[in-house]
Amino acid sequence: MNFSSQNTLVLGAGSWGTALAVLLARNQTPTYLWGRDKKQIEAMTHERCNQRYLPNISFPHLLIPIHDLQQALKHTNQIIIAVPSHAFRLTLECIFKSIPARTPIIWATKGLELGTGRLLHEVAIEILGSDYPIAILSGPTFAHEVAMGLPTAVTVATTYPEVFTYLAYCLRGNTFRLYTSDDLIGVQLGGAVKNILAIAAGISDGLGFGSNTRAALITRGLAELIRFALVSGAKKETLMGLSCLGDLILTCTDNQSRNRRLGLALAQGKTLSEALTLIDQVIEGIEAAKLVSMRARQVNIEMPIIDQVYQVLYCSQDPKKAVEMLLNREQKPEHT
Ligand SMILES: NC(=O)C1=CN([C@@H]2O[C@H](COP(=O)(O)OP(=O)(O)OC[C@H]3O[C@@H](n4cnc5c(N)ncnc54)[C@H](OP(=O)(O)O)[C@@H]3O)[C@@H](O)[C@H]2O)C=CC1
Numbered sequence: 001m002n003f004s005s006q007n008t009l010v011l012g013a014g015s016w017g018t019a020l021a022v023l024l025a026r027n028q029t030p031t032y033l034w035g036r037d038k039k040q041i042e043a044m045t046h047e048r049c050n051q052r053y054l055p056n057i058s059f060p061h062l063l064i065p066i067h068d069l070q071q072a073l074k075h076t077n078q079i080i081i082a083v084p085s086h087a088f089r090l091t092l093e094c095i096f097k098s099i100p101a102r103t104p105i106i107w108a109t110k111g112l113e114l115g116t117g118r119l120l121h122e123v124a125i126e127i128l129g130s131d132y133p134i135a136i137l138s139g140p141t142f143a144h145e146v147a148m149g150l151p152t153a154v155t156v157a158t159t160y161p162e163v164f165t166y167l168a169y170c171l172r173g174n175t176f177r178l179y180t181s182d183d184l185i186g187v188q189l190g191g192a193v194k195n196i197l198a199i200a201a202g203i204s205d206g207l208g209f210g211s212n213t214r215a216a217l218i219t220r221g222l223a224e225l226i227r228f229a230l231v232s233g234a235k236k237e238t239l240m241g242l243s244c245l246g247d248l249i250l251t252c253t254d255n256q257s258r259n260r261r262l263g264l265a266l267a268q269g270k271t272l273s274e275a276l277t278l279i280d281q282v283i284e285g286i287e288a289a290k291l292v293s294m295r296a297r298q299v300n301i302e303m304p305i306i307d308q309v310y311q312v313l314y315c316s317q318d319p320k321k322a323v324e325m326l327l328n329r330e331q332k333p334e335h336t
């Protein structure tokens with residue numbers, strides 16, 4: 001394959017889609033960055049920067065912001081979806097009739113399908129059938145750090161080796177390293193559930209608890225995540241890798257995480273709607289908390305931390321009370 005003649009289309013002009021488009025274009029891959037907001041695309045075209053979602057990062061000349069989706073689809077050999085999970089189905093439904101069969105479709109979205117809790121590869125296969133090679137890019141990746149060129153490593157889950165090879169070629173460089181995995185379930189569940197645990201870590205730190213508490217939350221949260229993911233068909237080794245443990249550590253410990261900042265704000269007494277207004281970006285852990293706690297009950301998996309996050313978000317549970325509930329649970333062996 002003559003890689004150098006290929007174009008990539010990134011769907012979703014938020015912080016993550018923009019950072020990925022910047023990385024691709026810096027690596028000499030002609031890249032279209034599609035966003036739904038025409039005014040924002042015009043501003044990005046004029047300013048050569050995404051002031052709203054990724055300020056102070058200049059666009060390389062091979063990055064072209066675009067609003068006309070059909071036009072963008074005409075010129076693409078690879079699609080990367082970076083819209084929030086609530087827009088995933090709609091985005092695929094809009095494009096699938098216009099993309100040639102065999103076009104690789106990769107997503108960097110971290111979450112479950114709105115309302116149903118299905119994994120996004122199930123949604124993708126339902127819409128696309130088996131004519132399109134799919135892959136999932138996930139891992140500890142704050143958009144701004146990636147765009148700054150700080151060294152970052154990710155997992156790409158796919159059963160199509162050629163998709164990985166081409167993606168790795170496009171994202172190559174000294175700052176971005178890709179590892180392969182064939183565990184679509186584990187990689188997606190790690191990325192979705194860690195967001196809920198980052199809210200928990202934010203709550204804990206916002207209440208003024210210390211490093212001991214945070215370490216306990218991360219470790220016991222990971223135990224919940226593993227129980228849930230194994231029952232769902234994930235591989236255990238995936239859960240110890242970048243897309244799960246790596247991302248869990250990142251988002252539970254650094255205030256660049258919007259999910260963690262949500263927890264901090266709630267613990268400081270803000271209402272959910274005040275916190276949402278304050279952060280003003282996608283917070284995937286909110287919907288995921290509802291979907292995962294519901295699913296955990298259905299499959300009879302104990303997820304006490306996730307459950308308390310759900311209670312705080314949806315049932316007006318006082319964050320302090322949520323911690324009390326967790327600490328006063330019946331004693332049990334660490335490993336069961
Ligand atoms: N930011 C990060 O560091 C990382 C994010 N991710 C994941 O990437 C995904 C996107 O998040 P991120 O870029 O951070 O979010 P942001 O909050 O930065 O931006 C959200 C973007 O999604 C767009 N959007 C919202 N609804 C729709 C819709 N219905 N159709 C099309 N576009 C829509 C928004 O457009 P508008 O401005 O018009 O509302 C905006 O461009 C999430 O799943 C997130 O978990 C993964 C790794 C890192």
Ligand SMILES: O=C(CO)COP(=O)(O)O
Nearest residue numbers: 139140141142257258259
């Ligand atoms: O997934 C992320 C980094 O890997 C971003 O996390 P937040 O959505 O919590 O900001």
